[in-house]
Amino acid sequence: MKPIYVTIIEDHDDFREGLNHVLQFTEGFSCVDAFYSVEEALPRLQDSDVILLDIHLPGRSGIESIGSIKQKLPTSKIIMLTVFDDDDHVFKAIMAGADGYILKKTPPAQVLTAIQDAAQGGTPMTPYVARKVLDLFKKYAPTPSKEHDLTERELEILGQLVQGLDTIELAEKLFISRETVRNHIKHIYEKLHVHSRSQAVAKALKEGIA
Amino acid sequence: MKPIYVTIIEDHDDFREGLNHVLQFTEGFSCVDAFYSVEEALPRLQDSDVILLDIHLPGRSGIESIGSIKQKLPTSKIIMLTVFDDDDHVFKAIMAGADGYILKKTPPAQVLTAIQDAAQGGTPMTPYVARKVLDLFKKYAPTPSKEHDLTERELEILGQLVQGLDTIELAEKLFISRETVRNHIKHIYEKLHVHSRSQAVAKALKEGIA
DNA sequence: GACAAAATGACTCAAACGGGTTATAGAAAA
DNA sequence: TTTTCTATAACCCGTTTGAGTCATTTTGTC
Structure with missing residues (x-):
């Protein structure tokens, strides 16, 4: 050998x-x-x-x-x-x-x-x-805390927010209206208990959501 | 024993x-x-x-x-x-x-x-x-990439952005004018090559800056 | 003392954002 | 079947933000 x-x-x-x-x-x-x-x-x-x-x-x-x-x-x-x-x-x-x-x-x-x-x-x-x-x-390591309860679509959008896309870029990328994107983002804020994009991004990264 | x-x-x-x-x-x-x-x-x-x-x-x-x-x-x-x-x-x-x-x-x-x-x-x-x-x-693990070249003050402010503070909260916390905060943020964007708060936050977390 | 960086502050402006409300169609659950 | 949830979309409103320019003061270095 x-x-x-x-x-x-x-x-x-x-x-x-x-x-x-x-x-x-x-x-x-x-x-x-x-x-x-x-x-x-x-x-x-x-x-x-x-x-x-x-x-x-x-x-x-x-x-x-x-x-x-x-x-x-x-x-x-x-x-x-x-x-x-x-x-x-x-x-x-x-x-x-x-x-x-x-x-x-x-x-x-x-x-x-x-x-x-x-x-x-x-x-x-x-x-x-x-x-x-x-x-x-x-x-x-990210500390996955509580349930986030986000839908598939919301997770997808949160992921793109982490990538740094803005509303319009997101709308174009997903082939939906910017108003729809804004709606999803609002729901994400509610579910994550945050009030801005940067807070959402920070939470997503810290808890390993995105 | x-x-x-x-x-x-x-x-x-x-x-x-x-x-x-x-x-x-x-x-x-x-x-x-x-x-x-x-x-x-x-x-x-x-x-x-x-x-x-x-x-x-x-x-x-x-x-x-x-x-x-x-x-x-x-x-x-x-x-x-x-x-x-x-x-x-x-x-x-x-x-x-x-x-x-x-x-x-x-x-x-x-x-x-x-x-x-x-x-x-x-x-x-x-x-x-x-x-x-x-x-x-x-x-x-965060992958510290290139030099960010941020000043002390800029690092401090970036840290607060990651915490989710907005401009006004930051100004009050640091006892400076909101215009000054915005100025620092602009410099941070230039140095990190980003164009929004969420991009800055994402970069800070991914590269372990904040 | 001179010079270069930082830190501070102010002003403008258009664009983007956050927070509401409302609505419709389809899917899933009760 | 009715209800709930999800994804889609639109509208309004006031605020914040990003980008630009300019100015003052402080700090550190040569």
């Missing part, structure tokens, strides 16, 4: 070489390269199944480099290595499209499992990091 | 009893109770470190029950058991405050690890589920 090809980018020599050895001597894994910085790695990057990337690196940080690496090797999965959890960094790494987040203190056996998980399309996460991610998630 | 006390709520007999036995015969774990439904469990729930809760249950579903269980046992950690990933259910479970999500096909050894992780405040997640969560996250 083909081994999983792994590239390491990590400035801490001991950790990098330790990982390197584990990978070399474990059946089913193969370490393609091991770099100490992104600057060194980028021009020489070879196709890998998984890239282990330190989140804190001298020079270009791991987070900033996710994009460049993904561009060069679009199919490779990137697992971030972090020393401790840092809400802001975790958030940025997620948005940049990393495929896993594990603490450096994770025992080698679990690192190997994580590499396998990532190679298979999962997103391995240290439970401690996962907790941070979910807390962030709850903070940012 | 005190064992980790676990309660199981799962309608599938084989799975429930299997887990029960594993917990009984593993050092460091103790199964407090094993129920086949939330209705049966709720009145008889005893304090536990971790509760394993099936996401699909006859009668009251696991998700709907998270709230009731958390209310009765606020310090217990709840790990959801899922057969397959279902974006919508995972999302709801997260918002309801579950502390872990693992697939039922997870091998017993890893279930035990997950129980330990949850007991220690982490959020163990099967990598496959974690992938779904992160995809959802990216979908809902």
Whole structure:
């Protein structure tokens, strides 16, 4: 069976070489390269199944480099290595499209499992990091509150309001009179208990209606 | 050392009893109770470190029950058991405050690890589920795009627009003339490249400006 | 002190908006 | 069958808004 090809980018020599050895001597894994910085790695990057990337690196940080690496090797999965959890960094790494987040203190056996998980399309996460991610998630996700009770048509129109259309544009887009549009909007206001377009738009976005 | 006390709520007999036995015969774990439904469990729930809760249950579903269980046992950690990933259910479970999500096909050894992780405040997640969560996250999180270049005052006013204030309310709140407010708003429009309040509000919310 | 940004304020004007009321046709529910 | 709900449409009225131009003061920087 083909081994999983792994590239390491990590400035801490001991950790990098330790990982390197584990990978070399474990059946089913193969370490393609091991770099100490992104600057060194980028021009020489070879196709890998998984890239282990330190989140804190001298020079270009791991987070900033996710994009460049993904561009060069679009199919490779990137697992971030972090020393401790840092809400802001975790958030940025997620948005940049990393495929896993594990603490450096994770025992080698679990690192190997994580590499396998990532190679298979999962997103391995240290439970401690996962907790941070979910807390962030709850903070940012829309909180669908009460029933809005909007009809199909009203939802459609609210959606267009969020897109920024005005009454006339909406009327033309839906092939109805502007008066009808105004009527629907009035009903939306009543049902959402708001009194202006911007309030309706804000409510729609905050509660994930549109 | 005190064992980790676990309660199981799962309608599938084989799975429930299997887990029960594993917990009984593993050092460091103790199964407090094993129920086949939330209705049966709720009145008889005893304090536990971790509760394993099936996401699909006859009668009251696991998700709907998270709230009731958390209310009765606020310090217990709840790990959801899922057969397959279902974006919508995972999302709801997260918002309801579950502390872990693992697939039922997870091998017993890893279930035990997950129980330990949850007991220690982490959020163990099967990598496959974690992938779904992160995809959802990216979908809902604001995507800070370009520079908006707004001044302090303009940001303040944009924030109030998002809250739904109209020009006059804003003027009164900030102790300035309504004409000044309108001027600021005009500048905001120019900088955000929009032409109406609702567009400005939508942009502010989508890009996390306000 | 000179200069550039901000913040403040005022004026105009047409267009859009929010709030009412009313009406009709068709679909769905009672 | 009658009633309710939905989508459609029109009209009125007063207010707000968006866009433009201009002016003053404050603030920060060179």
